[in-house]
Amino acid sequence: MSALRRKFGDDYQVVTTSSSSAGLQGQGPQQQQQQQQQLVPRKKRQRFVDKNGRCNVQHGNLGSETSRYLSDLFTTLVDLKWRWNLFIFILTYTVAWLFMASMWWVIAYTRGDLNKAHVGNYTPCVANVYNFPSAFLFFIETEATIGYGYRYITDKCPEGIILFLFQSILGSIVDAFLIGCMFIKMSQPKKRAETLMFSEHSVISMRDGKLTLMFRVGNLRNSHMVSAQIRCKLLKSRQTPEGEFLPLDQLELDVGFSTGADQLFLVSPLTICHVIDAKSPFYDLSQRSMQAEQFEIVVILEGIVETTGMTCQARTSYTEDEVLWGHRFFPVISLEEGFFKVDYSQFHATFEVPTPPYSVKEQEEMLLMSSPLIAPAITNTKERHNSVECLDGIDDISTKLPSKLQKITGREDFPKKLLRMSSTTSEKAYSLGDLPMKLQRISSVPGNSEEKLVSKTTKMLSDPMSQSVADLPPKLQKMSGGTARMEGNLPAKLRKMNSDRFT
DSSP: OOEEEEEETTEEEEEEOHHHHHHHHTSOHHHHHHHHHHHSOOOOOOOSBOTTSOBOOOOOOOGGGGHHHHHTHHHHHHHSOHHHHHHHHHHHHHHHHHHHHHHHHHHHHHHTHHHHTTOTTOOOSBTTOOSHHHHHHHHHHHHTTOOOSSSOBOTTOHHHHHHHHHHHHHHHHHHHHHHHHHHHHHTOTTGGGGGEEEOSOEEEEEETTEEEEEEEEEEOSSSOEEEEEEEEEEEEEEEOTTSOEEEEEEEEEOSSTTTTTTEEOTTSOEEEEEEOSTTSTTTTOOTTGGGTOOOEEEEEEEEEETTTOOEEEEEEEEEGGGEEETEEEOOOEEEOSSSEEEOGGGSSOEEEOOOOSSOHHHHHHHHHHHOTTOOOOOOOHHHHHHHHHHHHHHHHHHHHSOHHHHHHHSOTTHHHHHHHHHHHHHHHHHHHHHSOHHHHHHHTSTTOHHHHHHHHHHHHHHSHHHHHHHTSOHHHHHHHSSHHHHHHHSOHHHHHHHHHHHO
16 A cells, blocks of 8 residues: 655654555445554654653743853752763863963063073072973962972962962862862752652542542652652643633642642552542543543652752653543552562553543533432522411411310311421422423423422312311311311300400
């Protein structure tokens, strides 16, 4: 199969010719699609932070701001690469030595010591200095405090004494600056981060009944990281409602800041968890939508090196291609005889586990649709207040009745219970109004238990006296026969008391 490849920067596109398309016609549609996907290489993902922790950021067009680097020369030298540090180290000492040797040669030349050095009764400024190499050797012997004893300064040369003092001060400054710079460069804890491991992939699966993003960290050394703390940042491009485009918007991923789980005791490999909930940036992330997303998770591990007491920081990142949905890490710790063994060969290994492919938002919506009776509380407080006032009024009326009438009814709190049932029905009616339309349709299906309860309560409210009479004994039911009949069977004294109380 012949194909033409066109290069546009780092991207390659495969253009199929007629002969190759004719060869593909004899294959099935699935085979053709798979073969075409294999021909087109995927574009390389541009990372903000590499896997080794290096940030892919270059500062350009500084202009006059480059002078700020010279104001902090020591930090600038420490931040340079090793080859530049060694070059500056050698160049500085070489220039200083040549300059000081030239100064001693100039003194000998101006005094005429180069021509009169072999005269017996002549006292030169520096003994046995005849030329520039001998002046250079004298400076090296003095600077390095070697002191062979063959070349030495005499008391007949005041300018030589002043130059000797200047040479000692300048040499101490150069030694302190360059040797201190090299010492700080060598003692930097950057290499300590090489023994801090991060898993190659991060995984998303269920843990403790919640969808969780997880990755693993480990420490290869026996020395501990004191006060180790871990942080996570989500880098994702977004556009604000005002139309502003943010190319690298940084969002915080909670890895246990509120519970203290971000403070690590990093003796053995640990699995860091980010629970995906309504506050998480991954609240609406599903397995399908993750294929179209572009984001980068930056992990920052900080701690104090136990041996040196210096702060160390290790970094890594995970792109959307390095997040495995429905996977879990293999266990790496096993109990041996007298100790715990860590198997780092399984540090990066994962295995698949059953995980719903839906986002947390979709799962909550499906759970709400499957349970229509779970509704929010009533928000109409006015109706609730009116029902309570009605109950209080019924209580007052019932307390005003004579004790004989209360015994005849047999149930003192019967109207109150009916009103409670009616208030419950009204609350559920209001709560169903707060539900989405789909749930209101489900709740409005005929034969539903809610509708039966409402109809039953309405029937009881429409005919409360018949219900109360039905609960009376047979003898009292014969006496009652209705409200007027009950009043007619009462003695005259009770009828008068009732008329006085209700009027």
